[in-house]
Amino acid sequence: MIGVMTRWLDPDEQRTWRAFLTASRGLMETLDRELQRDAGMPHAYYEILVRLSEAPGRRLRMSELAKLNSSSRSRLSHAAARLEESGWVRRESCPTDRRGQVAVLTEAGFQALAAAAPGHVEGVRRHLFDQLSPAEIDQLRRISEALADHLDPDRPTT
Amino acid sequence: MIGVMTRWLDPDEQRTWRAFLTASRGLMETLDRELQRDAGMPHAYYEILVRLSEAPGRRLRMSELAKLNSSSRSRLSHAAARLEESGWVRRESCPTDRRGQVAVLTEAGFQALAAAAPGHVEGVRRHLFDQLSPAEIDQLRRISEALADHLDPDRPTT
Numbered sequence: 001m002i003g004v005m006t007r008w009l010d011p012d013e014q015r016t017w018r019a020f021l022t023a024s025r026g027l028m029e030t031l032d033r034e035l036q037r038d039a040g041m042p043h044a045y046y047e048i049l050v051r052l053s054e055a056p057g058r059r060l061r062m063s064e065l066a067k068l069n070s071s072s073r074s075r076l077s078h079a080a081a082r083l084e085e086s087g088w089v090r091r092e093s094c095p096t097d098r099r100g101q102v103a104v105l106t107e108a109g110f111q112a113l114a115a116a117a118p119g120h121v122e123g124v125r126r127h128l129f130d131q132l133s134p135a136e137i138d139q140l141r142r143i144s145e146a147l148a149d150h151l152d153p154d155r156p157t158t
Numbered sequence: 159m160i161g162v163m164t165r166w167l168d169p170d171e172q173r174t175w176r177a178f179l180t181a182s183r184g185l186m187e188t189l190d191r192e193l194q195r196d197a198g199m200p201h202a203y204y205e206i207l208v209r210l211s212e213a214p215g216r217r218l219r220m221s222e223l224a225k226l227n228s229s230s231r232s233r234l235s236h237a238a239a240r241l242e243e244s245g246w247v248r249r250e251s252c253p254t255d256r257r258g259q260v261a262v263l264t265e266a267g268f269q270a271l272a273a274a275a276p277g278h279v280e281g282v283r284r285h286l287f288d289q290l291s292p293a294e295i296d297q298l299r300r301i302s303e304a305l306a307d308h309l310d311p312d313r314p315t316t
Contacts, residue, residue, distance in 0.1 A: 005276075006275075007279070007283050008279055009279060009282065009283075009287075013287060015299065016302065019299055019306055020182075020286075020298060020299075020302040022310075022313060023301075023303070024186070026228055026305070026309040117164075118164040121164055121167060122165065124167065125165050128175070128178075128305065129167075131308045132305075137174055139294070139298075140297075141170075141174040141177055141178075142294070143181075143290060143298050143301075144178040144180070146289050147181035147286065147289055147290075148184060151180075151181070151285065152180075152184065155180060
């Protein structure tokens with residue numbers, strides 16, 4: 001099968017693909033390491049707290065939270081259990097759906113997020129936005145939206 | 159501290175950052191899932207096999223392999239142990255450095271890579287390159303290289 005019909009990457013594409021892998025992985029690992037060091041939470045937990053903080057009543061159905069964070073239900077359940085142990089999130093049964101569950105941001109969770117946010121946002125600026133020109137930032141948004149739309153045409157856009 | 163001196167993201171930057179997170183995470187998860195399904199290996203293992211296949215004698219020092227894949231030594235050691243169990247990689251002591259170790263791609267490992275490559279490359283095309291115009295692919299390369307250079311000015315560029 002090898003070589004037959006396969007559209008192999010040419011050297012330029014290979015270079016682009018490897019640079020993208022290195023950049024995206026490196027950025028996520030750096031931000032994750034900094035959040036762990038400065039706020040005691042991985043980036044995935046930070047994102048859950050952000051989504052809850054933005055929701056009305058600081059609460060979201062678990063299914064909605066999974067969709068917003070492009071996360072699997074099982075991974076989200078694990079994270080929510082850990083966040084509940086920390087006292088940052090509380091899970092309640094859903095009043096309108098007996099099988100559903102709602103995650104609620106606690107006051108302690110809100111305070112943990114408020115303490116973590118300035119340092120994390122500064123990291124996103126330093127490692128991403130400060131490295132790019134305004135034109136490149138615009139290009140990155142259009143490229144990222146095209147890729148995200150392809151992977152999940154129904155994804156929420158906020 | 160909140161709000162004081164913090165350069166918060168404006169709505170456009172917020173949108174760019176979230177689209178980038180969704181796209182890069184979604185792309186890696188999709189490629190990883192497809193490689194697991196079609197070739198029985200995660201993307202991280204695939205990358206190790208690729209690097210070894212490109213090296214003279216299909217062998218690399220573990221330290222060099224870690225640098226090429228922007229991987230921590232401990233994560234690479236874990237992956238190498240699993241690849242050795244599969245019979246795809248063999249570890250040898252380094253002839254020029256008694257403390258060092260060399261990873262060698264076995265013939266079975268080469269065959270596993272050769273079997274996995276066409277489907278994986280097709281996935282990279284379908285989920286990345288086919289979604290972008292030639293200009294956007296060029297932009298993505300320059301953006302990724304700027305970010306990667308900032309995170310690791312000494313990174314290898316191939």
